[in-house]
Each structure stands twice: as structure tokens, then as C-alpha cells.
Amino acid sequence: MRTTTVGDVTILLPDLDPEDLDQVSDLPDDDLHDGLVQAASWRGRQIADWSIRGCRITGADLGEIAWEGGALYGCEIVQTDLSGAALTGVSIERCSVTGSRLTGIRLIDVRLKDVLFDNCRFDYATLNRVSAAGSVAFIDCTLVHGTWSSCRLSGVVLRSCDLSNLELDSCRLDGADLRGSRLHAFAASLDNLQGVALTEEQLPELTRMAIDALSIDVRADSARGHDR
Incomplete structure (x- = not known):
């Protein structure tokens, strides 16, 4: 069993030995188990109710895939392109995703458990x-x-991440660990951030969010030197 600890959170990760995996190049018609996928291109493919378990995927092009239903379990995904992909109703558990591109990805009704994005x-x-x-x-x-x-x-x-211009709408992020993350123009309802962990350096951005949320009018002290 392999684990990693980030802040106060311990994540159970896959423990794969490439020598125990079967080389896979083509997308199979059925579920994919115990496979080693290297530099494969499945761009734009559509899959439904499909399971990928115990696989290592590295250097692959999975951009713009449409995956509906199914599960991703016990997998390592390394330096893989998932830009423009759409995952709907997929369960992702005990997985690590490292050095990968997920630009423009759409995750809808996705369930995460023991997942690390690095x-x-x-x-x-x-x-x-x-x-x-x-x-x-x-x-x-x-x-x-x-x-x-x-x-x-x-x-x-969310440690040491760039959250600039990230917009949250009706999201629960209470108790989240945001230490070291850039919060420039980060937009979220304050009541959904209860108990988050921040560093002192991040407090000015939290102040900005509070001012915006409460529509506070910050003005110069024009009354100085005049009657009050």
C-alpha cells in the first residue's frame, strides 16, 4: 500500500509495477485492466460505461475523449494530454495524475476519492x-x-496552486487547505470557505474577497482636519 500526505490529508495511491502490466496500444472494446499505455493516441474517442483499473498511462493523447459512466481505479496517469476531454458520471478512485494537461476539461457528476493531481x-x-x-x-x-x-x-x-480568476458558484470548499496558492481574482462565496487554511501572505486577497462580497465602499478619509 502506497500513501502520500499533503498537509493534514493522507491519500491512498496506486502501487504499480510496469513489469506486471501488459503493453496496450489500441483502445480495447471492453474494460481495460492491468495495462501499460505508452504514447498512445485515443483523441476524440467516445466510450461509455467503461472501466480502467490498475493501469499506467504515460505520454498518451486522450484529448477530447468523451467518457460517460464507468470508473477509473488504481491508475497512474503521467504526462498525458486530456485537454478538451469530457467525463460524465465517472468515478475516480485511488489515482494519481502527474504532469498532465487538462486544459478545458469538463468534469460533470464526477466522484473523487483518494486522488492526487500533481x-x-x-x-x-x-x-x-x-x-x-x-x-x-x-x-x-x-x-x-x-x-x-x-x-x-x-x-x-489546493497547495501551491494558481487559482487566479477561478470562479466558484455554489461550491462547498469549507475546510480546504489553500496554503501557498495564488488567489488573484479568485471568486467564491465567503460562506463556502468556512474553516479554510491560509497563510498570512494570503490575507490581503481574502480581505479583497470580503470587500467585494459585502459591497464595502472603501474611501479616503476626507473628514480629516474638518469638523466631524
């Missing part, structure tokens, strides 16, 4: 009704200009 690009990503059923962490990820709506991500870890 040094990945999620810019312009759309997350709708994504839920964290267990430990989930994003480390050194770029999530700029994304739109997350109706997500349930309490306790998620």
Missing part, C-alpha cells in the same frame, strides 16, 4: 457537481480561468 494544468476547466468522497489534493497545479459549479469539495487540498 503539477497539472486545469486552466479553463469546467467542473459541475464534482464531489470529494475522500481525500483529494491538487499540488502545484494551474487552475486559472476555470468555472466550478455545485461542487462538494469540503476538505480538498
Whole structure:
């Protein structure tokens, strides 16, 4: 059993030995188990009610795939292109995604449990009704200009990520660990951020969010030197 700890969260990760995996180049007609996928191109393919289990996928082109239903379990995804992909109703558990591009990805009704995203690009990503059923962490990820709506991500870890211009709508992010993340123009309802962990350096951005949320009018003290 392999685990990693990020902040206060421990994530159960896949423990794969490439020598125990079968080389796979073509997309099979049925579920994919115990496969080693290297530099394959499945761009734009459509799959439904499909399961990928115990696989290592590296250097692959999975851009613009449409995957509806099914599960991704116990997998390692490394330096893979998932830009423009659409995953709907997929369960992702005990997986690590490292150094991969997920620009413009759409995740809808996706369930995450024991998932680590490390040094990945999620810019312009759309997350709708994504839920964290267990430990989930994003480390050194770029999530700029994304739109997350109706997500349930309490306790998620977003460490040292760029959250600039990320917009959250009706998302639960309470108890999240945002330490070290860039919050420039980060937009979220304050009541959905209860109990988040921040560093002192991030407090000015939190202040900005509070001022925007409360429509506070910050003015110069024009009364100085005059009668009050």
C-alpha cells in the first residue's frame, strides 16, 4: 500500500509495477485492466460505461475523449494530454495524475476519492457537481480561468496552486487547505470557505474577497482636519 500526505490529508495511491502490466496500444472494446499505455493516441474517442483499473498511462493523447459512466481505479496517469476531454458520471478512485494537461476539461457528476493531481494544468476547466468522497489534493497545479459549479469539495487540498480568476458558484470548499496558492481574482462565496487554511501572505486577497462580497465602499478619509 502506497500513501502520500499533503498537509493534514493522507491519500491512498496506486502501487504499480510496469513489469506486471501488459503493453496496450489500441483502445480495447471492453474494460481495460492491468495495462501499460505508452504514447498512445485515443483523441476524440467516445466510450461509455467503461472501466480502467490498475493501469499506467504515460505520454498518451486522450484529448477530447468523451467518457460517460464507468470508473477509473488504481491508475497512474503521467504526462498525458486530456485537454478538451469530457467525463460524465465517472468515478475516480485511488489515482494519481502527474504532469498532465487538462486544459478545458469538463468534469460533470464526477466522484473523487483518494486522488492526487500533481503539477497539472486545469486552466479553463469546467467542473459541475464534482464531489470529494475522500481525500483529494491538487499540488502545484494551474487552475486559472476555470468555472466550478455545485461542487462538494469540503476538505480538498489546493497547495501551491494558481487559482487566479477561478470562479466558484455554489461550491462547498469549507475546510480546504489553500496554503501557498495564488488567489488573484479568485471568486467564491465567503460562506463556502468556512474553516479554510491560509497563510498570512494570503490575507490581503481574502480581505479583497470580503470587500467585494459585502459591497464595502472603501474611501479616503476626507473628514480629516474638518469638523466631524
